[in-house]
Amino acid sequence: MRFVDEYRDAEKARALSAKIASLCEPGRQYKFMEVCGGHTHTIYKHGLEDYLPENITLVHGPGCPVCVIPMGRVDDAIHIAERPDVIMTSFGDMMRVPGGRGSFFDSMAQGAEIRMVYSPLDALKIARQNPDRRVVFMAIGFETTAPSTAMTVLRAEAEKITNFSVFCNHVTIIPAIKAILDSPDLRLDGFIGPGHVSTVIGCGPYAFIARDYRKPLVVAGFEPLDILQSIYMLLRQLAEGRSEVENQYARVVPWEGNPRALTAVNQVMKLRPYFEWRGLGFISHSALGMRERYAVHDAERIFDIPGVRVADPKACQCGEVLKGVLKPWECKVFGTACTPETPIGTCMVSSEGACAAYYNFGRFSRERVREATR
Amino acid sequence: MCLGIPGEIVEILTDHADLARVDVSGVRRAINVGLLENEDLKPGDWILIHVGFALSKIDEEEAKAAMEFLEGIGQAYDDEIAALKESSLDASGWGEADAVR
Numbered sequence: 001m002r003f004v005d006e007y008r009d010a011e012k013a014r015a016l017s018a019k020i021a022s023l024c025e026p027g028r029q030y031k032f033m034e035v036c037g038g039h040t041h042t043i044y045k046h047g048l049e050d051y052l053p054e055n056i057t058l059v060h061g062p063g064c065p066v067c068v069i070p071m072g073r074v075d076d077a078i079h080i081a082e083r084p085d086v087i088m089t090s091f092g093d094m095m096r097v098p099g100g101r102g103s104f105f106d107s108m109a110q111g112a113e114i115r116m117v118y119s120p121l122d123a124l125k126i127a128r129q130n131p132d133r134r135v136v137f138m139a140i141g142f143e144t145t146a147p148s149t150a151m152t153v154l155r156a157e158a159e160k161i162t163n164f165s166v167f168c169n170h171v172t173i174i175p176a177i178k179a180i181l182d183s184p185d186l187r188l189d190g191f192i193g194p195g196h197v198s199t200v201i202g203c204g205p206y207a208f209i210a211r212d213y214r215k216p217l218v219v220a221g222f223e224p225l226d227i228l229q230s231i232y233m234l235l236r237q238l239a240e241g242r243s244e245v246e247n248q249y250a251r252v253v254p255w256e257g258n259p260r261a262l263t264a265v266n267q268v269m270k271l272r273p274y275f276e277w278r279g280l281g282f283i284s285h286s287a288l289g290m291r292e293r294y295a296v297h298d299a300e301r302i303f304d305i306p307g308v309r310v311a312d313p314k315a316c317q318c319g320e321v322l323k324g325v326l327k328p329w330e331c332k333v334f335g336t337a338c339t340p341e342t343p344i345g346t347c348m349v350s351s352e353g354a355c356a357a358y359y360n361f362g363r364f365s366r367e368r369v370r371e372a373t374r
Numbered sequence: 375m376c377l378g379i380p381g382e383i384v385e386i387l388t389d390h391a392d393l394a395r396v397d398v399s400g401v402r403r404a405i406n407v408g409l410l411e412n413e414d415l416k417p418g419d420w421i422l423i424h425v426g427f428a429l430s431k432i433d434e435e436e437a438k439a440a441m442e443f444l445e446g447i448g449q450a451y452d453d454e455i456a457a458l459k460e461s462s463l464d465a466s467g468w469g470e471a472d473a474v475r
């Protein structure tokens with residue numbers, strides 16, 4: 001596939017790897033956070049750590065949309081889905097996410113009608129085809145996905161499809177990055193910035209990270225060479241004493257983002273005063289809810305939802321993993337009680353979750369070997 | 375789910391202003407291009423697709439520049455690569471899962 005295969009070339013990866021090594025100051029430890037779960041996935045799928053010198057550590061960030069959904073919100077969605085007049089729709093990644101009373105899959109087994117969709121437009125189609133049912137779309141995702149939900153609501157409005165609503169769980173990346181920068185447990189040297197979020201918000205919103213926190217950030221693509229090149233660009237900034245926002249992924253990310261997409265989001269949704277993130281707790285102005293004007297399409301206004309806060313299970317250390325403080329395999333239940341088939345925490349569910357990436361690509365054994373031989 | 379995939383526009387569907395037929399790795403689908411309404415899309419353009427919507431138009435010039443950078447690095451580090459090829463670095467000493475990867 002064009003724009004994919006050419007960014008997977010092993011020779012070029014080795015060349016970049018050599019360049020990266022040559023930029024590392026001997027004896028200095030570097031810690032970079034890849035904010036986005038898509039990057040975590042690429043890093044483990046392609047074994048990119050094998051291309052990096054030992055003194056570079058990649059820590060995984062909070063940018064996995066499924067991972068940050070708190071248990072209470074899953075319970076709320078299940079509560080809606082259990083109504084006989086409702087068809088709940090959701091991305092496949094959501095199906096196994098555990099709430100306090102089980103997952104979507106569990107509630108399907110008990111008779112709820114929940115359908116997996118690829119796009120919110122598929123959910124709208126289901127609504128069109130089932131005028132006597134209420135079709136709810138469980139919307140999750142960062143700024144990458146929010147415009148698609150917004151456009152779908154606008155379409156529903158235009159077509160007067162009143163049996164379609166959205167259970168809105170869209171979150172915004174900047175407050176999460178800020179929460180991490182302000183958390184005392186983590187010292188970072190720079191960020192591999194989220195590529196697809198940036199197609200929407202552009203590169204401008206990261207300026208405060210470079211300016212106020214003096215950390216470089218490079219917006220990165222999702223192929224192996226993209227990530228290696230971004231690490232190279234971060235190291236170069238550090239070597240030259242700069243902290244700037246740079247765009248490695250300019251073939252896809254325009255500096256100013258997609259204003260049309262931002263307008264659509266802004267038209268349909270507005271920032272919530274606060275929102276709970278799994279493992280990270282309440283973060284102010286970090287999520288989007290539907291505007292009053294679209295109340296007929298807002299599941300939170302249409303249905304009575306319990307809105308009960310459910311504490312994460314005791315054994316679960318997703319919070320530490322999402323903040324990059326713990327490596328997935330350091331969680332006590334990793335790979336034993338918590339596996340992709342029987343997840344305790346969310347990071348084990350989505351392919352973008354750090355725990356699932358570790359588990360599926362067998363990376364933790366290498367870490368164990370390293371620990372054992374240290 | 376956050377992943378986007380590149381696809382090539384085959385046809386702008388004139389009866390639906392915001393839809394285009396797009397080839398994604400041999401599969402053809404109608405993709406909503408409403409978020410790129412100011413981009414003047416035409417067949418042959420490449421776009422990034424996410425959950426059924428085109429999020430951005432891929433910039434061929436930028437893609438070319440990125441490749442040139444990577445090729446350039448390849449040139450400058452030919453020696454390094456040659457040296458690396460000669461070396462005996464192999465998978466022994468890694469964990470089992472890595473060896474079979």
Ligand code: SF4
Pocket residue numbers: 315316317318319321328331332333334335338339343344345346347348349355
């Ligand atoms: S292993 Fe399971 S419980 Fe532990 S951090 Fe990962 S997903 Fe959470």
